[in-house]
Amino acid sequence: xxxxxxxxxxxxxxxxxxxxxxxxxxxxxxxxxxxxxxxxxxxxxxxxxxxxxxxxxxxxxxxxxxxxxxxxxxxxxxxxxxxxxxxxxxxxxxxxxxxxxxxxxxxxxxxxxxxxxxxxxxxxxxxxxxxxxxxxxxxxxxxxxxxxxxxxxxxxxxxxxxxxxxxxxxxxxxxxxxxxxxxxxxxxxxxxxxxxxxxxxxxxxxxxxxxxxxxxxxxxxxxxxxxxxxxxxxxxxxxxxxxxxxxxxxxxxxxxxxxxxxxxxxxxxxxxxxxxxxxxxxxxxxxxxxxxxxxxxxxxxxxxxxxxxxxxxxxxxxxxxxxxxxxxxxxxxxxxxxxxxxxxxxxxxxxxxxxxxxxxxxxxxxxxxxxxxxxxxxxxxxxxxxxxxxxxxxxxxxxxxxxxxxxxxxxxxxxxxxxxxxxxxxxxxxxx
Amino acid sequence: xxxxxxxxxxxxxxxxxxxxxxxxxxxxxxxxxxxxxxxxxxxxxxxxxxxxxxxxxxxxxxxxxxxxxxxxxxxxxxxxxxxxxxxxxxxxxxxxxxxxxxxxxxxxxxxxxxxxxxxxxxxxxxxxxxxxxxxxxxxxxxxxxxxxxxxxxxxxxxxxxxxxxxxxxxxxxxxxxxxxxxxxxxxxxxxxxxxxxxxxxxxxxxxxxxxxxxxxxxxxxxxxxxxxxxxxxxxxxxxxxxxxxxxxxxxxxxxxxxxxxxxxxxxxxxxxxxxxxxxxxxxxxxxxxxxxxxxxxxxxxxxxxxxxxxxxxxxxxxxxxxxxxxxxxxxxxxxxxxxxxxxxxxxxxxxxxxxxxxxxxxxxxxxxxxxxxxxxxxxxxxxxxxxxxxxxxxxxxxxxxxxxxxxxxxxxxxxxxxxxxxxxxxxxxxxx
Numbered sequence: 001x002x003x004x005x006x007x008x009x010x011x012x013x014x015x016x017x018x019x020x021x022x023x024x025x026x027x028x029x030x031x032x033x034x035x036x037x038x039x040x041x042x043x044x045x046x047x048x049x050x051x052x053x054x055x056x057x058x059x060x061x062x063x064x065x066x067x068x069x070x071x072x073x074x075x076x077x078x079x080x081x082x083x084x085x086x087x088x089x090x091x092x093x094x095x096x097x098x099x100x101x102x103x104x105x106x107x108x109x110x111x112x113x114x115x116x117x118x119x120x121x122x123x124x125x126x127x128x129x130x131x132x133x134x135x136x137x138x139x140x141x142x143x144x145x146x147x148x149x150x151x152x153x154x155x156x157x158x159x160x161x162x163x164x165x166x167x168x169x170x171x172x173x174x175x176x177x178x179x180x181x182x183x184x185x186x187x188x189x190x191x192x193x194x195x196x197x198x199x200x201x202x203x204x205x206x207x208x209x210x211x212x213x214x215x216x217x218x219x220x221x222x223x224x225x226x227x228x229x230x231x232x233x234x235x236x237x238x239x240x241x242x243x244x245x246x247x248x249x250x251x252x253x254x255x256x257x258x259x260x261x262x263x264x265x266x267x268x269x270x271x272x273x274x275x276x277x278x279x280x281x282x283x284x285x286x287x288x289x290x291x292x293x294x295x296x297x298x299x300x301x302x303x304x305x306x307x308x309x310x311x312x313x314x315x316x317x318x319x320x321x322x323x324x325x326x327x328x329x330x331x332x333x334x335x336x337x338x339x340x341x342x343x344x345x346x347x348x349x350x351x352x353x354x355x356x357x358x359x360x361x362x363x364x365x366x367x368x369x370x371x372x373x374x375x376x377x378x379x380x381x382x383x384x385x386x387x388x389x390x391x392x393x394x395x396x397x398x399x400x401x402x403x404x405x406x407x408x409x410x411x412x413x414x415x416x417x418x419x420x421x422x423x424x425x426x427x428x429x430x431x432x
Numbered sequence: 433x434x435x436x437x438x439x440x441x442x443x444x445x446x447x448x449x450x451x452x453x454x455x456x457x458x459x460x461x462x463x464x465x466x467x468x469x470x471x472x473x474x475x476x477x478x479x480x481x482x483x484x485x486x487x488x489x490x491x492x493x494x495x496x497x498x499x500x501x502x503x504x505x506x507x508x509x510x511x512x513x514x515x516x517x518x519x520x521x522x523x524x525x526x527x528x529x530x531x532x533x534x535x536x537x538x539x540x541x542x543x544x545x546x547x548x549x550x551x552x553x554x555x556x557x558x559x560x561x562x563x564x565x566x567x568x569x570x571x572x573x574x575x576x577x578x579x580x581x582x583x584x585x586x587x588x589x590x591x592x593x594x595x596x597x598x599x600x601x602x603x604x605x606x607x608x609x610x611x612x613x614x615x616x617x618x619x620x621x622x623x624x625x626x627x628x629x630x631x632x633x634x635x636x637x638x639x640x641x642x643x644x645x646x647x648x649x650x651x652x653x654x655x656x657x658x659x660x661x662x663x664x665x666x667x668x669x670x671x672x673x674x675x676x677x678x679x680x681x682x683x684x685x686x687x688x689x690x691x692x693x694x695x696x697x698x699x700x701x702x703x704x705x706x707x708x709x710x711x712x713x714x715x716x717x718x719x720x721x722x723x724x725x726x727x728x729x730x731x732x733x734x735x736x737x738x739x740x741x742x743x744x745x746x747x748x749x750x751x752x753x754x755x756x757x758x759x760x761x762x763x764x765x766x767x768x769x770x771x772x773x774x775x776x777x778x779x780x781x782x783x784x785x786x787x788x789x790x791x792x793x794x795x796x797x798x799x800x801x802x803x804x805x806x807x808x809x810x811x812x813x814x815x816x817x818x819x820x821x822x823x824x825x826x827x828x829x830x831x832x833x834x835x836x837x838x839x840x841x842x843x844x845x846x847x848x849x850x851x852x853x854x855x856x857x858x859x860x861x862x863x864x
Contacts, residue, residue: 075813078820079756079766112806219760278757279820281764308820309807314746321750324511325710326758328651332713334511374544375741375824377852378859381507388510388711388740392807393825420809427810 002027003402004043008052009371009382010034013059013343013357016336018382024057026364029401034360052368056382059358060119060365060400061312062346065212065250065271065300067148068109068132069102069125070094072427073305082218082280090305096430102128103135104426107419109310110139114411116311116392119365119400122248122271122300122350124148124185124212129168137176140405140413142365144350145172146185146212151196158196166203179401181351183248188214189233190221194240201241210246210351213237216259217251218282234259243268248349250300252290253283260286260293269296269349272341274318276302288323288332298349299341311392316342320387335387364402369394434459435834436475440484441803441814442466445491445775445789448768450814456489458796461833466792484800488814491790492551492574492797492832493744494778497644497682497703497732499580500541500564501534501557502526504859505737514650514712522737528862534560535567536858539851541742542571546843548743548824551797551832554680554703554732554782556580556617556644561600569608572837572845574797576782577604578617578644583628590628598635611833613783615680620646621665622653626672633673642678642783645669648691649683650714666691675700680781682732685709685717692718692725701728701781704773706750708734720755720764730781731773743824748774752819767819796834801826 003026010022012034023040025033033043070090077089102125113121120142123132129145136143147165151158162184169182184204186192192200192213204211216222216233225233234255237243243266250271255263263270272287290297299319301310320338324330347356354362369386370376373394376385398406405413435458442454444466455472457465465475502522509521534557545553552574555564561577568575579597583590594616601614616636618624624632624645636643648654648665657665666687669675675698682703687695695702704719722729731751733742752770756762779788786794801818802808805826808817830838837845 072810074807074810075816075820078816079763081762085762108806108809115806274757275753278753279762281756281760281762283760284757304807304821308816311807311823314823318750318753321707321710322754322757324713325706325716325754328713328715330513330517330711330713331511372852374540374547374848374852375506375736375743377540377855378504378506379856380859380863381510384507384510384740388507389736391743391746391823391825393823416806420804420806423809424811427812431812 001048002046003048003050004046005050005052005057006037006040007054008368009054009056010358011056011058011382011386012359013340014359016383022057024358026402029364029403031358031360031362031364034358055371055396056369056386057358058367058369058386059343059356060367060398061117061342062298062350062356063113063118063121063301063310063312064248064298064346064349065122065124065273065302066310067125067303068106068121068123069097069127071105071109071304072101072423072430073303074308076305093430097127099128099131101426101430103131104422106132106135107414108423109304110135110141111411111414111416111419112310114139114141114398114405114414115395115409116313117367117395117398118310118312119367119398120144120346120350120352120355122146122212126150129172133172133175133180136180138413140400140403142179142400143176144181144183146183148185148187149192149200150187151192158199162199162203166207169207169209183210183212185212188221189225189236197237197240197242201245204245210248211242212248212250213242215249215252216254217277219254222254232256232259234262238262238266246351250302251277251282251285253277253285255286257289260289260295263295264293267296269298271300271349272297272319273300273302274322275315276306278322279308280306284322284326287319288327291333291337296345296349297341298346312342313386313391316387335383338387339383365400367395368397370396433480434478435480435482436478437482437484437489438472439469440487440489440800442790443488443490443814443818444791445772446791448815454489456790458834461796461835463790463792463794463796466790487803487828488801488818489790490799490801490818491775491788492799492830493549493774494730494782494788495545495550495553495733495742495744496680496730496778496781497554497556497705497734498742499557499735500538500553500555501529501559503537503541503736504533504855504862506740508737525862529559531560531563533858533862535563536854538564538567539846540855541736542567542573543843543846543848543851544742546571546573546830546837546846547827547841548745549799549827549830550742550744551799551830552576552778552782552784552787554578554644558582561604565604565607565612568612570845572832572835574611574832575608576613576615578615580617580619581624581632582619583624590631594631594635598639601639601641615642615644617644620653621657621668629669629672629674633677636677642680643674644680645674645682647681647684648686649709651686654686664688664691666694670694670698678783682734683709683714683717685715687718689721692721692727695727696725699728701730703732703781704729704751705732705734706754707747708738710754711740712738716754716758719751720759723765723769728777728781729773730778744774745818745823745826748819767815770819771815797832799827800829802828
């Protein structure tokens with residue numbers, strides 16, 4: 001089915017191109033034409049027309065790191081030292097998680113993400129990924145699902161976790177009509193001994209699977225790593241061969257210039273999680289330096305337990321602001337760079353082809369932003385407003401693969417009232 | 433007229449008190465009763481009832497530093513070095529401002545602030561404060577208006593500016609039925625020579641007017657100040673006697689421990705503007721240290737030209753996050769501290785009595801937040817969600833002095849469509 005979207009401002013996502021009087025034709029989930037209003041006549045016979053009414057059509061936002069299975073822990077522990085937070089708040093609750101918890105949490109998160117303009121998300125989780133995949137399937141969102149593996153266990157258990165991850169990788173990719181991809185996800189260097197990482201790299205190469213891992217989130221973990229191995233984590237992973245596979249690291253807060261050189265050399269992609277890094281007191285990642293080195297930086301929210309929302313507009317804004325302030329240089333991370341991080345760079349980081357731009361041949365994953373909000377006026381500076389002033393609440397419509405998932409701010413594929421009811425019910429059960 | 437607000441969650445603003453099943457009675461613009469549902473029977477005869485439907489009733493947010501006259505420059509220059517931004521973007525445009533510009537800009541800003549839950553704002557501006565006062569009057573918002581004075585001119589001109597500020601102070605306070613207060617506002621130590629500051633302090637004491645000024649926003653201004661005067665700005669102002677008057681400083685980014693001691697000694701209030709300080713690359717204010725010293729810290733957005741929105745929820749969130757990250761300590765600036773900064777501390781910083789709390793005897797300036805949003809679930813952690821997850825878009829109703837100004841997200845006292853139309857029209861005229 002061909003669809004024509006006309007009378008809108010189109011932000012293609014590349015090189016700050018903003019078409020003030022744009023239109024777009026979509027067929028079979030793919031963008032077929034992007035043009036200006038004066039070329040519109042030749043497409044007037046398309047029966048399915050959507051009048052954008054001057055609103056802004058942008059690529060869907062791509063969240064490259066999170067744990068949506070933990071969404072019910074949003075706000076359950078704030079302002080605590082990291083160890084206290086993990087030991088007294090997160091872990092005791094996570095130990096009680098059931099399939100009901102995960103289902104309620106993941107439904108809530110996908111609903112929140114879709115409504116706020118996220119069309120693709122990466123999930124690292126260790127439980128019930130099959131449930132999450134089913135929700136991806138029915139909600140219509142796109143996802144990269146990774147089974148987080150902690151290797152602080154016997155070799156047999158390590159092998160069993162890896163086998164499970166590989167089997168899941170095969171099974172999950174069959175769900176969601178091609179909208180689900182997978183990666184192998186060793187949790188972190190401090191939870192995965194070298195031998196386990198080697199096993200994972202071996203399988204990743206064999207199965208052509210990328211790798212996703214937490215890396216150098218806190219100063220403490222890096223210092224402990226150095227004490228244990230006599231080298232810093234990036235050097236360690238490079239030596240083990242992790243970076244011989246396409247790798248996406250989450251956080252990357254505590255990195256030396258030498259480590260940045262290694263990431264650049266191996267073209268390792270980064271998921272920058274500024275809100276979570278701030279909230280947990282982890283620090284501020286050297287994103288200005290990463291960009292200078294042409295390291296691929298994308299953006300992730302991390303879990304709602306440490307963010308505490310999944311609004312990629314707010315995350316993008318933070319990514320654009322924080323490095324200016326911390327380096328006292330207002331030219332660091334431009335609006336365009338932040339926008340690319342949240343869209344095209346995210347697609348590349350996750351290994352998706354033809355995703356993250358509003359360009360001919362790209363997947364029709366896009367978002368329509370209400371241009372009539374007071375905080376988006378004067379409406380001449382579209383890219384600036386998208387990065388520095390907009391929020392997920394400005395999203396009116398969301399499409400994935402050309403299918404409308406959110407219309408007039410309401411999710412068409414999920415029952416919001418029911419999801420909120422079950423989220424609270426499941427949390428109360430955990431809490432009691 | 434008595435009004436009863438029942439069946440809500442009431443966040444009083446003091447000591448993290450959240451009443452899960454609360455009600456409130458308002459009469460003549462003042463909060464008369466705050467209680468729990470079990471005491472409700474005795475108030476059932478009040479005819480004007482508002483069912484809060486489980487939503488969250490919180491004190492109105494108080495924005496303690498801004499320049500709403502410049503709102504039309506939102507997004508007009510980003511990611512530029514400060515001098516370039518000022519010299520090529522801000523100043524040439526500001527030179528073209530007319531009463532039409534200011535009217536359009538201030539209308540847009542007040543609309544944005546009201547819709548996002550701000551009930552009181554401080555304005556420092558040098559032009560057409562009478563127009564802004566009239567908009568405060570008709571919109572129903574509360575405001576502290578200050579005529580920003582730059583003293584880089586002859587003594588005669590300095591005297592004339594001060595006389596104008598004093599006359600405005602008298603005139604503006606007559607507008608807005610008691611909702612407008614004033615301060616004297618020397619722009620900054622680097623734009624106001626000592627003799628001019630002395631003149632201002634003299635009049636401030638005589639007229640019992642507080643003082644508002646920019647202070648130590650950038651490293652450059654502080655270093656130049658030291659070169660010129662042989663002392664740092666805070667010491668300089670203390671010696672001139674500025675702090676003998678109740679003073680609210682904006683920014684306070686570059687302060688030594690000795691300067692913080694002086695601010696503490698004189699009980700100087702601070703308007704913390706984290707977003708603007710980040711965006712302009714000014715740096716990160718030592719708010720953790722300020723709080724340890726019991727310095728009164730409030731929150732301001734600064735102008736939309738350097739923020740780029742006026743959403744106090746997002747500003748409060750930033751104030752809670754940034755200091756955790758920059759100090760790598762997640763216990764710095766708790767949710768409750770950030771919430772107080774954006775409410776009660778703001779009222780105290782502006783010198784308002786009985787404002788900023790939902791408590792008996794306080795002004796009925798309050799906001800109702802929609803508790804049914806996905807990103808505010810599970811809904812048990814109200815204060816956490818208000819600070820770490822909510823945004824201005826979650827506001828459904830806003831009251832000032834007991835009068836409803838926003839209902840169902842729509843401003844009752846301002847014509848949104850018209851304001852947006854004139855904002856764009858006025859900007860196009862400036863730009864051409």
